[in-house]
Amino acid sequence: MPLPTLELAEPGPFRPHPPHRFPHPSGRARGRRSKAHRWERRYVAGLVAVDALVAVVATAAAWMARLSTPASSGRLVLSLLLPVLWVAALAICRAYDTRFLFVGPEEYHRTLMAGLALTSAVAVISYGAALDVARGYVALALPGVLLLDLLCRYVMRKWVHRRRVKSARFMQRVMAVGYERPIAMLARELHRHRYHGMRIVGACLPPHRPYRERIEDIDVPVYGRFGDVVEAVEEAGADTVAVLSCPELDGTELRRLAWQLEESNVDLVVAPALMDVAGPRTTIRPVDGLPLVHVDHPRLSGGRRIAKELFDRASAGLALLLLAPLLIVIGVAIRLSSQGPALFRQTRVGKNGETFTVLKFRSMYVDAEARLTELRAVNEKDGVLFKMREDPRVTRLGRWLRRYSLDELPQLFNVLAGQMSLVGPRPPLPSEVAQYAGDVNRRLVVKPGLTGLWQVSGRSDLSWEESVRIDLRYVENWSLALDAMILWRTVFAVVRSQGAY
Structure with a gap:
């Protein structure tokens, strides 16, 4: 890759990469991203083990509570299969998807969906196949699994939050793309709420902005222009690209950027221009391939x-x-x-x-x-x-x-x-x-x-x-x-x- 020439004049042509920060052709940056995702894989593996253990504990507790009643074949089959069924229900409801873990209510929502779906499935199958499964046992085991699992997931999430706040572990390295002021606002917010697990490690600015080495307000290095995002990600070892609202990056440019990041396993997140609007008020309405964000009015009456x-x-x-x-x-x-x-x-x-x-x-x-x-x-x-x-x-x-x-x-x-x-x-x-x-x-x-x-x-x-x-x-x-x-x-x-x- 040829070295770009240094431009000192402002606001002259932007130098994509300072000489001391060039992408490593050896792939060391890619290795850093793989290491960054490794802890997430270990966390999910531990979460699967905890979910299965929770099902075993809840099953044993329900079995002990119903010890005075004769054990039927249906109860025995359900007890043996419940850990596998519970993990499968969580996987189907995408409760192991890392985008729903660590922050926000979506993880608990999907866990609740898995519990309701499994309870409904057991009720329908036991009725349709005429299985002799005691209703009292089901009423103890399945709600017990759900409540105990929600508690364990809460404890595990808080453990991650404490590590992020105290020792800056388990953090995503974010390359911010946009104007200086929105990037500075995002950086301050992420620093103040470190439990979100995102840290801005670099920035790419619009092509018409004057050259600068760093965004001084937040001490974040500038790696290049909008066209240098892929190289900047490699160089900084980032695992996430955050695109802030700016007119230069329209739908076509964002799609091209997504294609470029597709093979490198780098997450792409886009911040809309409308800030501080929570998910329940927004829905995606596709119109001829164009995703329009529909924003409901605040519920101030009713x-x-x-x-x-x-x-x-x-x-x-x-x-x-x-x-x-x-x-x-x-x-x-x-x-x-x-x-x-x-x-x-x-x-x-x-x-x-x-x-x-x-x-x-x-x-x-x-x-x-x-x-x-x-x-x-x-x-x-x-x-x-x-x-x-x-x-x-x-x-x-x-x-x-x-x-x-x-x-x-x-x-x-x-x-x-x-x-x-x-x-x-x-x-x-x-x-x-x-x-x-x-x-x-x-x-x-x-x-x-x-x-x-x-x-x-x-x-x-x-x-x-x-x-x-x-x-x-x-x-x-x-x-x-x-x-x-x-x-x-x-x-x-x-x-x-x-x-x-």
């Missing part, structure tokens, strides 16, 4: 909103009954530890800009609002928020309450009154709303929440821009399943107390 309202109020009422002793103890402790009332009342902005009085346990001294002006100069946050890690206005008991979010518990009364929801954007102050501009007002089309994506994503550690983007992502992709996921993750976020101050 039956599911009524269901959310009923769930919020019923859950808040039940929680207040169960937590009443704790609320009384905290209230008494606040009154004894510092002067002032136990509850702090403040005006906040709710749905459609309507104001309401939010209730919180008082975690600051009574003169906190008067002292805010003198502390503005030492604000540690950007944008319209005010946050300090060592805020002198916070009492000793208040620091402990904030650490575990116990100061937020009185907001259950706001949820019960219909002013807030269990899950939603952070309730803003009127002074903050007055500074909103453009898209930020979109946060106000839903009720604010006692918890939300902002709380399980870092809370006060987030920048203003990140907080807004996360709140807008929730508004655009709200669902009952998402609410359940956020409530589940809130428990762990409160225990870790990350970003709570």
